[in-house]
Amino acid sequence: MPVTAYLPRVVALVTHLHRPAAPSRMAQLIEQVSADYRQQARIEVIETSLADLLPLARKLESHQQADVILCSGAAADYLRHHLITSVRTLHLGEFDLIRALVQARDRASRVGILSFAQPYPELAAMQALFTLQIREHTYTSLEQARDQVERLVADGFEVIIGSPTVCQLADAAGAQGVLALDAESLRHTFDSLVTLSAKAGEPPTHRLPRRGREQPDARPFKARHRFEQLLGDAPAFRAILSLAQRYAQADATVLITGESGTGKELLAQSMHHASPRQQGPFVAINCAALPESLLESELFGYEDGAFTGSRKGGKPGLIELAHTGTLFLDEIGDMPVALQTRLLRVLQEREVLRLGACQPKAVDIRVIAATHCDLPARIADQRFRQDLYYRLNILRLAVPPLRERIADIVPLFNALLARHCRARGLPPSSDEHVQHILPLMLRHPWPGNMRELENIAERAALCLSPQGHDDKVDLATLFPEFFEAGAAAAAKLPHAATDNLRSLGKAAETAHARQVLACCDGDMDEAARRLGVSRSTVWRRVRSLA
Ligand SMILES: Nc1ncnc2c1ncn2[C@@H]1O[C@H](COP(=O)(O)OP(=O)(O)OP(=O)(O)O)[C@@H](O)[C@H]1O
Known part of the structure; x- marks a missing residue:
């Protein structure tokens, strides 16, 4: 079946405090510049309020509608914490600043600049060109941006240069906002996206297409996670970590199995980092995410003219691109059987044959495969070789x-x-509120594993923090999964542990207290009674990172 050339999908999200009624200047500018890149990428511009940003981005991700999301400043940083899709920051350059300063000069003599995370390195040199009093502040969260704007306004700065959100904050605080964005910076960003795509194979992220958490940069095929970053002290998890550390030193193929969201990919990345191949690429592909024809060309690459729409000069596949490094085949259980045969050949011969080629190429790769499927069952169904x-x-x-x-x-x-x-600039959630969900958490079966726990923690940060707490919202509304059918049938631990808490060492105390609390279905009073300590001691113990 002919395959048309793949154009990476870039979604530019223009964020505002409140979504504007008419297209904003920034959206118009992005539309205008993106017209020049129609042959190389599919670029879509969407305006959104900050409140809708994450739901919108998550929808794009779950519908696989974006290979890369482009966003400015704090919004990009925020999305990066929550998405698997690659998020690129729309960086502002010196042209943006000069242009904005020229505009600002006509309106006021004192000009504030709010830049995300880092100050403009060129500002000192530029200051000499303008007879303006310029003061620059940086911010990393919306709250900080708001505070800085208010400080500038209180100090008599009437014009503030920054992102669309900064401009809206400035307008709301009684100053004038000037948008710092120039077509040149946009071109620069799109150029780097498109070049990366050509260099690294399409689409522009190293993970196709569901993933792509790492930012495309000079070395796009890189692993981000290390063993030290993996959280968890439970003996069952520590045992796996210890084995993985030992396996990292070997070169043999690894098969990682486990339910969805248990951290299989993190483990694979950490193994690469700790392996003798750490200087080589880490190339990951989700075998379940692409139709068979695309997966084949992505994995094996193709020669010039191999099919209609193929790129002139051909394209190396991901297996070739993993040369000297690690190839991570996620969801291997979902790989079509025809491709399994070709993969088997690669594993046996350590060489790859591009589509349309006659001569195979030797490759030096280590393979790590992962799956949540029961592979023996798939073998029985003849869906896996x-x-x-x-x-x-x-x-x-x-x-x-x-x-x-x-x-x-x-x-x-x-x-x-x-x-x-921290990421949202919120004060820590109070123990008092968090305590209410603890018993529910210990009873829950966690079908989504770490991913689900991350979601619960995010909701708790938003709604149980002193700022966000709302008495009208009960726990069943906030955390329905804890109350849904099935949750009640969660695995229960045997009522075995009844040792007196004071007799145990500190680490053991913590583990023991948690175990007992789980045995008591999260009932603090009962756990305290069994452990022979006060309720608050149980609470202190179970929440400590032993
Ligand atoms: N030990 C851990 N410490 C911290 N975060 C973790 C850990 N394990 C998993 N996570 C987080 O949980 C999420 C899921 O991890 P990951 O993608 O590695 O799981 P997976 O098993 O590969 O999932 P899937 O089978 O759905 O691809 C990620 O956001 C990851 O950061």
Whole structure:
């Protein structure tokens, strides 16, 4: 079947405090510049309020409508914490600043500049060109931007240069906002996106197309995570980590199994980082995400003229691009059988044959495959090749689901909660409110594993923080998954642990307290009674990151 050339889908999200009624200047500018890139990418511009930003971006991600999301400043940073899709920051350059300063000069003699995260390096040199009093502040969250704007206005700065959100904040505070964006910066951003796509294979992210969390940069095929970043102290998880660290040193193929969201990809990235191949590329592909024809050309590459729409000069496949590094085949259980046969050949011969080519090329790769499927069952259904299974299942890592790491649930939740509060500039959620959901968390079966825990922590950060707490919203409304059918049938631990808490060492105390609390279905009073300590001691113990 002929395959047409793949054009990466770039969605530019223009964020505002409140969505404007008419197209904003920034949206118009992006539309205008993107017209020049129609041959290289499909670029769509969407305006959104900050409140709708995340739901919108998540929808784009779940419908696989964006290979890259383009966003400015704090919004890009925020999305990066929440999405798997690649998020690029729309950086402002010196042209943006000069142009904005020229506009500002006509309106006021004192001009404030709000830049995201880092000050403009060129500002000092530019200041000499303008007879203006210029003061620059940086921000990393909406709250900080608001504070800085108010400070500038209180100090008599009438014009403030920044992003569309900064401009709206300035307008709301009684100053004038000047947008810092120039067509040149946009071209520069689109150029780098398109060049990357050509360099690294399409689409422009290293993960096709569902993933792409890493930012495309000079070395797009890189692993971001390391063992040190993996959270979790439960014995079952520590045992897997220790095995993975040992396997990282070997070169044999690894098969990682485990439910969705247990951290299989994180483990694969960490192994690459700790392996002798760490300087080589880490190339990841989701085998379930692409139709068979596309997956084949992405994996194996093609020669010039191999099919209608193929790129002139041909294209290397991801297997070739992983040369000297690691190839991570996620969702291997969903790979079409015809491709399994071709992959088997690569694993046996360590060479790859591009589509339309006669001569195979030698490749030096380490393969890590992952799946949430029951591969033996797939073999029985003839949906997975038995010989491929044995080629993959050399070093095996079975990642435990979260419900089997009960001692990890509370510390992981606390760590994620703190991260979300920090990212949103919110004060930490109060123990009092968080305490209410603890029993529910310990009872829940966590079918979505770490991913689900991240979602709960994000909701808790938003709604249980002192600022966001709303008495009208009850727990069943806020966390319906804890109350849905099935949750009640969550795995229950045996009522075995009754040792006196004071007799145990500190780390053991923590693990023990959590275990007992789980046994008591989260009933603090009952746990305190069994452990022979006060209710608040139980609480202190279970929430500590032992
Ligand atoms: N040990 C861990 N510490 C911190 N975060 C984790 C850990 N394990 C998983 N996560 C987080 O959980 C989410 C899911 O992880 P990951 O994508 O690696 O899981 P997966 O098993 O590969 O999922 P899938 O099978 O759906 O592809 C990610 O956001 C990741 O950051």
